[in-house]
Amino acid sequence: MSSRPTRMSGVLAPVITPFDDDLKPDARRLIRHCRWLLSQGAGLAVFGTNSEANSMSTAEKADLLESLVGSGLDPARMMPGTGCCALTDSIELTRKAVELGCGGVLMLPPFYYKGVSDDGLFASYSEIIQQVGNADLQIYLYHIPPIAQVGLSVGLIERLVKAYPDNIAGIKDSSGDWHNTAAILDRQWPDFRVFPGSEVFLLRAMESGGAGCISATANINPGAINELYQRWDTVRAPQLQDQLNRVRQQLKGVPMIAELKAVVAHYTGDDAWLRVRPPLESLSKQHSKPLLSALEELDFEMPGLAGC
Amino acid sequence: MSSRPTRMSGVLAPVITPFDDDLKPDARRLIRHCRWLLSQGAGLAVFGTNSEANSMSTAEKADLLESLVGSGLDPARMMPGTGCCALTDSIELTRKAVELGCGGVLMLPPFYYKGVSDDGLFASYSEIIQQVGNADLQIYLYHIPPIAQVGLSVGLIERLVKAYPDNIAGIKDSSGDWHNTAAILDRQWPDFRVFPGSEVFLLRAMESGGAGCISATANINPGAINELYQRWDTVRAPQLQDQLNRVRQQLKGVPMIAELKAVVAHYTGDDAWLRVRPPLESLSKQHSKPLLSALEELDFEMPGLAGC
Numbered sequence: 238m239s240s241r242p243t244r245m246s247g248v249l250a251p252v253i254t255p256f257d258d259d260l261k262p263d264a265r266r267l268i269r270h271c272r273w274l275l276s277q278g279a280g281l282a283v284f285g286t287n288s289e290a291n292s293m294s295t296a297e298k299a300d301l302l303e304s305l306v307g308s309g310l311d312p313a314r315m316m317p318g319t320g321c322c323a324l325t326d327s328i329e330l331t332r333k334a335v336e337l338g339c340g341g342v343l344m345l346p347p348f349y350y351k352g353v354s355d356d357g358l359f360a361s362y363s364e365i366i367q368q369v370g371n372a373d374l375q376i377y378l379y380h381i382p383p384i385a386q387v388g389l390s391v392g393l394i395e396r397l398v399k400a401y402p403d404n405i406a407g408i409k410d411s412s413g414d415w416h417n418t419a420a421i422l423d424r425q426w427p428d429f430r431v432f433p434g435s436e437v438f439l440l441r442a443m444e445s446g447g448a449g450c451i452s453a454t455a456n457i458n459p460g461a462i463n464e465l466y467q468r469w470d471t472v473r474a475p476q477l478q479d480q481l482n483r484v485r486q487q488l489k490g491v492p493m494i495a496e497l498k499a500v501v502a503h504y505t506g507d508d509a510w511l512r513v514r515p516p517l518e519s520l521s522k523q524h525s526k527p528l529l530s531a532l533e534e535l536d537f538e539m540p541g542l543a544g545c
Numbered sequence: 546m547s548s549r550p551t552r553m554s555g556v557l558a559p560v561i562t563p564f565d566d567d568l569k570p571d572a573r574r575l576i577r578h579c580r581w582l583l584s585q586g587a588g589l590a591v592f593g594t595n596s597e598a599n600s601m602s603t604a605e606k607a608d609l610l611e612s613l614v615g616s617g618l619d620p621a622r623m624m625p626g627t628g629c630c631a632l633t634d635s636i637e638l639t640r641k642a643v644e645l646g647c648g649g650v651l652m653l654p655p656f657y658y659k660g661v662s663d664d665g666l667f668a669s670y671s672e673i674i675q676q677v678g679n680a681d682l683q684i685y686l687y688h689i690p691p692i693a694q695v696g697l698s699v700g701l702i703e704r705l706v707k708a709y710p711d712n713i714a715g716i717k718d719s720s721g722d723w724h725n726t727a728a729i730l731d732r733q734w735p736d737f738r739v740f741p742g743s744e745v746f747l748l749r750a751m752e753s754g755g756a757g758c759i760s761a762t763a764n765i766n767p768g769a770i771n772e773l774y775q776r777w778d779t780v781r782a783p784q785l786q787d788q789l790n791r792v793r794q795q796l797k798g799v800p801m802i803a804e805l806k807a808v809v810a811h812y813t814g815d816d817a818w819l820r821v822r823p824p825l826e827s828l829s830k831q832h833s834k835p836l837l838s839a840l841e842e843l844d845f846e847m848p849g850l851a852g853c
Contacts (some may be wrong), residue, residue: 291657349599515669
């Protein structure tokens with residue numbers, strides 16, 4: 238019996254995706270940003286909500302993933318989002334991620350049809366697991382009801398964990414509801430990794446057996462978030478959490494993608510980062526100026542960009 | 546200046562998609578169902594919500610569309626759904642539909658990101674129109690807020706009509722809210738075709754300058770719906786509308802895809818029609834039996850299936 242891959246933990250960034258002036262994904266800038274994130278201790282949850290993943294085709298995502306791995310970045314640190322509306326897209330992208338050696342995949346439920354049953358969602362995940370048919374497949378479920386509208390109940394998660402203990406590795410809970418995260422942590426399924434979707438819950442999650450966090454702001458503040466992850470059981474932890482919260486509070490948007498891109502554009506000095514794909518819009522100067530000023534007042538910085 | 550394609554009108558079915566026992570789209574059965582729909586006077590809004598379009602990849606839809614046109618069915622009677630989450634998928638599928646000579650396309654807004662602005666949605670449709678770059682492109686907007694969650698305001702529709710009068714051809718309004726349909730009809734944009742998303746609004750729509758309807762139930766009851774479309778200005782119209790409503794009322798589901806498939810399976814005697822792709826579920830015998838009995842009591846039939 239082959240040994241199961243080690244499950245993921247720590248701080249991961251749902252990596253923002255740069256686009257060129259034809260609105261095509263820009264692999265070169267993405268690789269550079271990923272290299273910086275890794276240097277700051279963050280793993281790579283590429284193709285998350287904040288990556289504008291659902292504004293890209295399956296082929297575009299597969300190509301980007303090949304570029305990332307081909308550039309020498311460690312696939313074991315990658316947890317690409319592979320859950321699409323279409324069953325066949327989810328299977329294709331998941332298969333690609335496993336073939337490339339990714340440490341895991343972050344999997345949305347199919348999100349177009351609303352009011353679907355737990356049985357239907359269970360069948361969807363089952364079909365993907367069976368059709369990918371690879372013991373290395375490590376699925377981190379992705380619960381984000383505010384955006385996907387289709388959520389994952391604790392009962393459904395339990396059914397999946399019990400049916401596929403080797404493949405269902407954990408969850409990103411972006412409900413924004415600590416009670417839901419706590420309810421999942423309480424179940425203590427063997428080696429099941431629980432990541433809240435924001436670092437504001439990081440200390441609480443670590444105190445309750447969580448695995449880290451996967452948070453949008455890890456795109457800009459990975460080092461500080463990782464510091465709390467490393468030191469959550471020290472006396473400094475509450476202060477570190479407080480500092481993280483002060484940065485996080487400066488970001489107001491739903492979604493916050495344009496804000497993150499404005500911050501990265503500013504600190505890299507590269508306005509190409511401002512571009513988003515429709516239906517999203519770039520942040521106007523009117524909105525980015527107060528955000529950047531507020532971060533400056535907090536002595537916020539993105540250290541080490543020059544080397545990446 | 547080349548003449549613009551004639552815009553579409555009448556009754557269209559968002560054609561249900563049959564799947565084989567590997568859950569792959571079944572072109573042969575789809576062609577047969579489409580042939581029957583055309584024989585009953587209904588046009589083919591393939592790849593709508595009721596087609597499980599968003600459970601299929603862009604490649605699967607492009608292949609099916611080629612099969613349909615390749616089988617000799619008239620593309621001028623086709624209005625495939627081509628609006629996807631990903632800008633590049635929408636462009637690819639729309640381009641394919643135009644190349645194949647489809648009479649129009651039915652276009653959802655990108656629906657993953659919620660709370661997006663009218664400016665962002667305008668930019669999305671603009672980008673698609675410009676990148677497809679074909680004067681033959683006839684877009685029917687698809688407003689279905691109960692499922693897509695992302696809707697199209699009357700103000701946005703007006704901006705699109707004014708910016709792209711040759712490409713924005715009409716709308717399917719599946720809001721289920723007659724006041725919204727009436728507000729659109731009231732604007733009387735030149736040759737703008739308004740289709741309510743259910744035949745329960747057909748008579749009212751025709752009396753107010755509507756173009757027909759695009760309705761799930763046209764998959765099973767196309768002849769009767771088309772009869773009202775043809776005779777809406779005769780004294781028999783209220784009675785015809787009433788008969789349509791009685792059939793419609795037997796379908797309870799949101800979505801009603803599994804119900805439609807159960808009816809088609811029953812009347813064709815072909816249980817392969819029962820299959821749906823996850824996350825949807827087939828109708829249980831427990832639920833299909835009362836539905837089929839109720840239809841029988843209404844003397845419901847699907848005439849002419851044997852010849853298709």
